[in-house]
Amino acid sequence: MLKLYGFSRVNEGARGNTRDLRVLWALEEMGLPYEIVGMDHPNHDLDSSAFRAKNLFGQVPVIDDDGVIVTESGAIVIYLARKSGRLMPRDLAGEAQVLRWSIAALNTIELPLLAGWFVDLSGGKGTQPSQALRGWSEMRLGQLDGWLAAREFVATEEFTVADILMAHVLAIGRELLKPYTHVIAYRERCMGRPAWKRTINAYCERVEAG
Numbered sequence: 001m002l003k004l005y006g007f008s009r010v011n012e013g014a015r016g017n018t019r020d021l022r023v024l025w026a027l028e029e030m031g032l033p034y035e036i037v038g039m040d041h042p043n044h045d046l047d048s049s050a051f052r053a054k055n056l057f058g059q060v061p062v063i064d065d066d067g068v069i070v071t072e073s074g075a076i077v078i079y080l081a082r083k084s085g086r087l088m089p090r091d092l093a094g095e096a097q098v099l100r101w102s103i104a105a106l107n108t109i110e111l112p113l114l115a116g117w118f119v120d121l122s123g124g125k126g127t128q129p130s131q132a133l134r135g136w137s138e139m140r141l142g143q144l145d146g147w148l149a150a151r152e153f154v155a156t157e158e159f160t161v162a163d164i165l166m167a168h169v170l171a172i173g174r175e176l177l178k179p180y181t182h183v184i185a186y187r188e189r190c191m192g193r194p195a196w197k198r199t200i201n202a203y204c205e206r207v208e209a210g
């Protein structure tokens, strides 16, 4: 049975936003059977040598699919899409669009949003680097808004794993999103899916704050 290493306890600020949710959401959409190996972050479960042998960075999510270890949320959801034949076209051209937008989510969009969030959280709010990162984020969100104006989903006409990654990444910049109405509508469209609602509800019941 496929094992997903995800949080069972994590600090209050991160709870509900952690990247294991990307994988849980994908598994729920695909209907693949799996079991969760709960990791207690405050208890330093991620620092154990057994876990570090699976992910040298000591981070979740990780999957162990009968000995196939995959880390990195983007790589995991793409692996699961290929395994299940769901949430990604099977033809090369369609798959290329999913790869393109998965990498755009994790690099072009997540990078400025995450860096800006981190600088502000670390006491840099209002500083020149914080403002520069905000400007960078706004530029990318404006460009994405234009792309989404005439599209239901980001990569293809159907919902794909690229949408899981993009919708989840956009949570980081929630307060910056306000002017970008197409981005907001897109995120709501993705997060309105029954599989996401089941995923976040089960996570909130299971994962403790600590």
Ligand SMILES: N[C@@H](CCC(=O)N[C@@H](CS)C(=O)NCC(=O)O)C(=O)O
Pocket: 017, 018, 019, 020, 046, 058, 059, 060, 061, 071, 072, 073, 074
């Ligand atoms: N690039 C990785 C990042 C994973 C990551 O940042 N995981 C966080 C939770 S969202 C984590 O495990 N943090 C605990 C730590 O770094 O100690 C991915 O996309 O999977």
